[in-house]
Amino acid sequence: MNKSVSAKLVSSALLVSLVATGCESLPVPGIGSSSSSTAVVDNTDTAAAIEADTTGGKVFKVKYDSNELKNDPLVNSVDITATNLPGIPTPNVAVSDVNYIPTVLIPKTRNNPDEQLDVSLLDDFINEISPNARHYPPNFNSKSDQYYAKEKLKELEKWLRPFAEDENASYEVLLRAAKLNGMGRNLDLGSNFAVRGSTFIAKAIDRQPNSAEANFIYGMMLSEGGGFKEGKKYLMKAASQSYKEAEQSLAQADLLNDNRPAALSRLKSLQQKHPNDATIAKQIEIVEAGKYYIWDLPTAK
Template sequence: MNKSVSAKLISSAFLISLVATGCESLPTSGTSTAPGSAVVVDDTTDTAAAIEADTTGGKVFKVKYDANELRNDPLINSVDITATQLPGIPTPTVSVSDVNYIATVVIPKTRINPNDQLDVSLLDDFIDEISPNARHYPPNFNSKSDLYYAKEKLKELEQWLRPFAEDENASYEVLLRAAKLNGMGRNLDLGSDFAVRGSTFIAKAIDRQPESAEANFIYGMMLSEGGGFKEGKKYLMKAASQSYKEAEQSLAQADLLNDNRPAALSRLKALQQKHPNDATIAKQIEIVEAGKYYIWDLPVAK
């Protein structure tokens, strides 16, 4: 391989690049080189040299490096870590398992134009993820870091969804999700604004679909867990009449908070007869029998 190199520009640093590209040495002898001329780098030469420009006198001279100097250079003797395992350092391995895919969910933004849609795939995935921990009061998380993540992510998503929910023509689907987020924000003690927005959004959702079991349950749950037992009960009863199991559990919670422990216990036991394999109901009965007041204060599976 032959390469022509400008005598005014080459330096000892360039020698390293020559070696890296297969140019092992520069010639040890030859004719003098005038400023601006070129030097031929020959692969067959045994000794390497670099050509430097004398910027003060305009002269060109050679600087020679013997083989030992180059052999001990750490850059020349470096190891390609992409192809070779380093001694004493374990090679990391990466594997992928339990791959999950988030289903794509799109909903109408408004009730007047069903073709104008909003992608809520990540939003729904988040709601499903933290609902077991924050849907009811008190919230229950395995660690402070999980609680912190839930708060920060909820605030971010609620802020993103809020403008769509505040539209006067917001769809039922948008309002329902906004109500869920704000209701959980209230349970996470993120501020009274979450409680107000949650009630406002779910009331509008019921206005869109008055017979919705889920909307009636959420509104009744918010009211009763916030102290409005009498007002919340009628919405919970409407959801329970449509076999909405969680509405029955919330009715039991409302009875308990209203100092009617016998009614709460009776309701839960009747519900257990309908769902004998539901471990959650069995644990809630134990909570009531133990004299406690929050049937949703349950251990969270890790």
């Protein structure tokens, strides 16, 4: 008995799956480019469903009876997840040193503290790469580490930017956006990162004028970008609140402004307050060696 079946276009995903399972194709007489072509198929096997690819002029069976599949290699394949293969060792997998990232929620806007944003992964990333990219020049163990940091930073900055550009953005959002864009500038991701970084941190200071961290970040951005005089004002405000890194950035500004004695004096004075800080000791060595970037430190491997 013959049955007339309307031919229709098979999706590319279905065609790929059919080819992968050894699906047989049958010639369709008279089928051209028109999608309204009709194929006549022998329907003796009532369990078989027929589909047609009108562009290729072929009919594909997408169901088979058990006799047709008994010799199919995919049907009779071995599940290697449940069976050991002869001569092939079975890998053992174990998970250790599991770390949990603490949940961090911050207000999205300054006028609605109840509307919060989860920045747990963002803060974890910032904490991870800040030692390598917070200051110029960036310092990573390898090019692959630096590439990873760049790509992830671009994605996170793109995600956070709309919240920071809101006219009512909270201090917490603006501070994080400034950190990301500042590090993006140091990683040479483009001038847009420098502009956005300065814009966001200026707005953060407008929200909290006495914030030691915000004043430090703004002063650091300005001084490391060549604005020593303007940057010093913000760094001094942060340093007056015992913000140690602001003192180090002031030394860096002195050094880049060709005032090596002032930079060395500042670092040695800071070392007396923090005698166990190995970073300060290394920075003193850098200045005494005649170099100019106190943050160009060897990273731990």
